[in-house]
Amino acid sequence: xxxxxxxxxGSVPALWDEVTRRVAAGCRFADxxxxxHPGGVLLTAHLVGPAGLETWxxxxxxxxxxxxxxxxxxxxxxWYEREIRDMFGVVPEGHPRPQPLILATxxxxxxxxxxxxxxxxxxxxxxxxxxxxxxxxxxIPHGPVRSGVVESIEYLVETPGEDIPHLxxxxxxxxxxxxxxxxxxxxxxxxLLAERTEGIATVAHALAYCHALERMxxxxxxxxxxxxxxxxxELERLACHLDVIVRLAxxxxxxxxxxxxxxxxxxxxRLVSQLCGSRFGRGVVIPGGVQGLPRVAPAELLTILTGxxxxxxxxxxxLMGTASFLDRLRRTGPLPPPRAxxxxxxxxxxxxSGGTDDGRAARPCDAYGSLSVRVxxxxxxxxxxxxxxxxxxxxxxxxxxxxxxxxxxEVTDGTLRVPCEPAEGRAVxxxxxxxxxxxxxVSLSGGRITRCRxxxxxxxxxxxxxxxxxxxxxxDFPFIEASFGLSPAGVAR
Amino acid sequence: MMWALRxxxxxxxxxxxxxxxxxxxxxTRGPATVLAPxxxxxxQNGQASLAGLCPAxxxxxxxxxxxxxxxxxxxxxxxxxxxxxDLFGWQHGPGSAALSRTSLVVPPVAExxxxxxxxxxxxxxxxxxxxxxxxxxHVDAGSDGTEEWEILALLNPVYDIHRLGMFFTASPRHAxxxxxxxxxxxxxxxxxxxxxxxxxxPKVVIAVGTDAVGGGLPGSSYAAAGGVGGIVPVDVWLPxxxxxxxxxxxxxxxGLGRRPAKEGDPR
Numbered sequence: 001x002x003x004x005x006x007x008x009x010g011s012v013p014a015l016w017d018e019v020t021r022r023v024a025a026g027c028r029f030a031d032x033x034x035x036x037h038p039g040g041v042l043l044t045a046h047l048v049g050p051a052g053l054e055t056w057x058x059x060x061x062x063x064x065x066x067x068x069x070x071x072x073x074x075x076x077x078x079w080y081e082r083e084i085r086d087m088f089g090v091v092p093e094g095h096p097r098p099q100p101l102i103l104a105t106x107x108x109x110x111x112x113x114x115x116x117x118x119x120x121x122x123x124x125x126x127x128x129x130x131x132x133x134x135x136x137x138x139x140i141p142h143g144p145v146r147s148g149v150v151e152s153i154e155y156l157v158e159t160p161g162e163d164i165p166h167l168x169x170x171x172x173x174x175x176x177x178x179x180x181x182x183x184x185x186x187x188x189x190x191x192l193l194a195e196r197t198e199g200i201a202t203v204a205h206a207l208a209y210c211h212a213l214e215r216m217x218x219x220x221x222x223x224x225x226x227x228x229x230x231x232x233x234e235l236e237r238l239a240c241h242l243d244v245i246v247r248l249a250x251x252x253x254x255x256x257x258x259x260x261x262x263x264x265x266x267x268x269x270r271l272v273s274q275l276c277g278s279r280f281g282r283g284v285v286i287p288g289g290v291q292g293l294p295r296v297a298p299a300e301l302l303t304i305l306t307g308x309x310x311x312x313x314x315x316x317x318x319l320m321g322t323a324s325f326l327d328r329l330r331r332t333g334p335l336p337p338p339r340a341x342x343x344x345x346x347x348x349x350x351x352x353s354g355g356t357d358d359g360r361a362a363r364p365c366d367a368y369g370s371l372s373v374r375v376x377x378x379x380x381x382x383x384x385x386x387x388x389x390x391x392x393x394x395x396x397x398x399x400x401x402x403x404x405x406x407x408x409x410e411v412t413d414g415t416l417r418v419p420c421e422p423a424e425g426r427a428v429x430x431x432x433x434x435x436x437x438x439x440x441x442v443s444l445s446g447g448r449i450t451r452c453r454x455x456x457x458x459x460x461x462x463x464x465x466x467x468x469x470x471x472x473x474x475x476d477f478p479f480i481e482a483s484f485g486l487s488p489a490g491v492a493r
Numbered sequence: 494m495m496w497a498l499r500x501x502x503x504x505x506x507x508x509x510x511x512x513x514x515x516x517x518x519x520x521t522r523g524p525a526t527v528l529a530p531x532x533x534x535x536x537q538n539g540q541a542s543l544a545g546l547c548p549a550x551x552x553x554x555x556x557x558x559x560x561x562x563x564x565x566x567x568x569x570x571x572x573x574x575x576x577x578x579d580l581f582g583w584q585h586g587p588g589s590a591a592l593s594r595t596s597l598v599v600p601p602v603a604e605x606x607x608x609x610x611x612x613x614x615x616x617x618x619x620x621x622x623x624x625x626x627x628x629x630x631h632v633d634a635g636s637d638g639t640e641e642w643e644i645l646a647l648l649n650p651v652y653d654i655h656r657l658g659m660f661f662t663a664s665p666r667h668a669x670x671x672x673x674x675x676x677x678x679x680x681x682x683x684x685x686x687x688x689x690x691x692x693x694x695p696k697v698v699i700a701v702g703t704d705a706v707g708g709g710l711p712g713s714s715y716a717a718a719g720g721v722g723g724i725v726p727v728d729v730w731l732p733x734x735x736x737x738x739x740x741x742x743x744x745x746x747x748g749l750g751r752r753p754a755k756e757g758d759p760r
Contacts, residue, residue, distance in 0.1 A: 103716070104680060110715055118715045144684050145632050147663030149645045152633040152681055173680040174635045177716030189548045192570050193710050199637030199735070243642065256496040262649030263506055269646075270517065277522050277583075279737065280639050283571050291571075311503070318495050489638040492678075 006055045012067045015043060015058035020073050022047050022054065028344035028357065031439050031455045032070070032080040034088050036114035040064065041088050044453075046428065046439060048344075052363060053428055055441075060090065069095040076343045079463045087112055087179075102492050104172040112179045113443075113451040136160050142477075144173040151488040155465075155481075157474065164469040164477070169462065175492040182452035187213055187421060187442075188287060190449050194440065195282050198456045198490030200243070203229075203236045204433030205440075205454065206285035210420075211365050211429030212442040213287040217422040222415040223407075225289035226366035230404045231301075232272070232281040233366075233431070234397040239268045240434030240485065241348075241390040241397075245319070247482035248387065252325045257315070264312050271304060289417025298409035302402060309398050316391055329384035333468040333480035336381055345464060346457040347436025348393070349484060352386035354379040359432035371403045383483035390485075423447045433457055435486055456490030506650045510739065511746065521737040523589040524567035524703075525551075525574055527560055528582045530600035543580070546573045549703075549710060564589065565597040565707040568734040590699075590731040590744035592616065594722065597706070597730055616728055617750040619695040623669045625658045627749060630668035630692070634685050634721050635678025635711065639735040640702045644672060646738040654742065665691035670745060673725065676704040676711040677718030689725045697748040699729040701741060706730045 009015050023029055030053070031046040040062035047054045060067050069092030070077040081092040082101035089109040091098055103110070110118045143154035156168035178197055182190055194209035195202045207229060214221060221229075242265040249257035269279040275294040276284045284290050294301060319325065335345065340353035350357060358375040360368045376392035378385035426443040436457030443451040461484065468480055508515045543560055544552050551566035552573060560580060562573070573581040591597050592612050631644055647654045648661070662668050665688045673685065689698070703709040705721045713719030721727065731744040746752050 105715075108715075144681065145665075145688050149631045149641050149661065150633070151636065151638055151641055152678075152684070173684065174633060174675065174678045175680055175716050176635050176676060176678055176711040177714045178711060180716075181711060181714060185548075192548055192568065196568075196637040196710055196734070199639035200642060202639070254496060256500040259650045260499060262646070263503075263651060266646060266649050266651050269642075273521070277571070278569065279643075280735070282569065282734070315499060318499060322496070487638040489636060492680075 006057065008057045008059075010058070012043060012058050012060055015045065015056055016068070016070045016073060018056050019045050019047065019070065022049070022056075023074060026050070027054065029074060029076040030344060030437070030460075031441070031453070032077055032084070033441070033453050033455070034060075034084045034090075034112070035443070035451045035453075036088070036111040041084075041090060042113075043084070044441065046441070048357075048363075053430070055428065064090065066091040066093045068093050071095050079459065100172060102172050102175045104170075110177060110180050112183070112453075115183055115450065117180065144170070153488040153491075155477075157477070159474065162473045164472060164474065167466055167469055169465060171462070171488060171491045173492065174488055178493045179452060179454060182449045182454075185449050186447060187444055187449065190442070190452060191286060194452075194454065197454050197493055198433075198438075198458060198487050199280060200240055200487050201236065201433040201435060201438065201456070201490065203232045203281040203285060204431045204438050205456070207233060207365070207431035208429045208438040208440040209442065209452075209454075210285055210287045211431060212427045212440045213422060213429070214420055215429060216425045216427040216442070216444065217288075217420045219288050219418050219420040221289050221366065222413065222418060223367070224293065224411045224414060225416045227404045227408050227411070228290045228293055228416075229285060229366045230368060230371065231294055231401060231408075232276070232284050234400050234404070235268055235272050235275075236281060237397050237434040238394060239265055239272070241394050242268060244390055244482055244485040245387070248329070248383075248479060249319070249325065251478035251482055252328050254322065254325055257319055257322070257325070260315050264308070264315070267308055267311075271308070275301075286417065288420030289415075292416065293414075294408070298405045301405045301408075305398060305401055305405065312394070316394070320388075320391060326384060328476075328479055329387055329483070330382060332383040332472060332476050333483060334380075334382045334470060335464060335468050337379060339467065340381065340464075343464060344460070346460050347433070348386050348389045349461050349464065350436065351375065351377045352389045353381035357437075359430055359437050363430065365431065367404065367407070371400055371407075373400065383479050386483045386485075421447065435490070436461060454493060456487075456493070458486035458488070458490035459493075462486050462491050507653045507656065508651060511743075515739070518587050518739040520585060521587060521739055522569065523584040523586065523740065524564040524569060524732045525562060525571070525581050526564070526584040527562050527599045528580060530560075543577070546576055548572065561598055561600065561602070563598045563707065564732045565594060565730060566703065566709070567732055568703055568709055587737065587739035587743040589733060589736065589740050590729050590747050592729060592747065594706070594727070594730050597732060613750075616697070616748065620669075620697060620749050622695065623749060627659045627670060627745070628662040628668050629659060629670045629672060629745070630662055630665050630688065631672040631674070632681070632685050632688050633674050634681040634705065634724070635675030635717055636702065636704060637735075640674035640705075643735045643738050644674070644701065644741055647742060652738050652742065657742075657746075659745065665689075666693065668692050669695070670697045670699060670748060671725070672699050672701050672741070672745075673705050673721045673727075674701045675721070676708050677721045677724055679716055679718065682718070682724055685721065685724055697728050698725050699731060699744050699748055700727045701731050701744070702736055703732045703734045706732050709734060
């Protein structure tokens, strides 16, 4: 496991100097958040470089109502600084749009890390300004209650009729105050909330959270447990990627394909429930190991996997040869590789735009270091490239699942967990969710959580939706949204 | 042409439930339950209070030591089942929904069968007109995202709710049943009320999932209302984190007075 370094610098501008210097040197900007501190607000930035994760911090002294924004120097901080503003009420000076993002209330900021719970606040009167102006332009508010069964989020599509010159998003609707909710929980209860932070990536969030605790405690997860973790993480990836394919096929009106892939996804969820009792792998991952081995013997698991693969494979091949479907994806929602690199785009979005970063290969945890992982990558950057990455990852997941099942069959030491109950400290954990890297920064005191930062890939990636509508029209919208494959629950938290 | 042929490959995949039993429906895990309600639990040395077992606060004990479990707060983490298998177990099958919030408590607290019959009669009178063509509308009021997957699963060929005369509709104006998920995020209070108000009468509201029923882990805070019961009038309470597609289907049938016979105790 790569080790991180923590460095505290003297002032906020000095922190930004370091962050931009490291990003210029090739690091990826991964997270920026605040923590309530007796001396003010402690700002923490995470960067990921070839050597692993780096952490840089600076204290914004109490009483400071504002600070010079990072966003004008590093665009990737755009949403992060708006979130800090929502959470602490401090204004990033020079930020292009210092409006509410995940919390649309005025006053009484929740201040994560402070230990006290704020009361319910009034809705903020601030609304997003309209960006585009001109004769015949109008805004189509799309959400928060939209057609279909989807999570609540609002897209404001600004259009003269067909093109989409600009798109705004409001994500605050389903903010649940989870980072505050973590505070005061025991470390073993925290994993339950981590699982529910972004439910469709239950296993990845639980893993990232537990990796943080395990690093804090110096716990080494037993081999059988780390293989079980891989099994559940890869089944989760299969389910999420199939969900994206269902949505894309549905968007194109391919009724049979929608039904077929919906069936495959159901089979994966049923397999997960057969292995652990929950269709989403809940309760499997616990700090220090897993709750139990898969309830299906490795040999039988291999048989089931072969059956799934045999039914799914031909459908995928037909899908990737259906011209009327692929035409909707080619050159749709393009994210140019330089832009993806600059933003540090995660998961299939980053890898669909030429990125090669996959936490399973670059910063492996659990059994991934001992299994063969091939990173899927495509340079085109459009919805098609993102789909191709997912299709290749589905094949890779089957490959990993077979390796893990083979290894499980050989396991002789049945130990499934080691004690992992750190009382004090701070550590960062990560995991590669189907949507991309999930990052948890956990602080404990007296065995209880004082701050738990949960940065989902959805939060980091969704902001890119602003920029991918170059030349695309209204009917491309469902394809672009589906090809991102993100969950608003993980964005608003 | 390729797709048309592929569509025929595996024959009929659709369940016959509720007309016929379904193995997977019977095996799906519902909320935890008290195995021998009413009997005071044997004391165990060195055991902290039973109430401390549950991270969601679903378990309580009265002054005589009798245990009660509020399934409306159960997040299905299984800690009580693992720690005290003599007292707690899983409830299996899809029949975990109830017509009143209080009847989700095991053992049921002071509620007369007459009162329940009255609730049921009310609902039946209201939904008589909807029996065989029902339009569903879903609103997410702060879910974790899994409830949406499980509701959406009802459209896949395994569950295929169209066979039961049920359809999802985009407009609340056409909706008969409102499925609400999530702990009642403050940001969704207004959109949820607007959707409810936009629906014509008669309407049935189903709280889908433990978060919607009792707040779940997000609970009641500056950001969430601890469930949706305070925002819209709920008719059917369905716990689960998340509830399985079969239990969602069961909850809809229960709300419409089409509950299949012999599904657990008469709620």
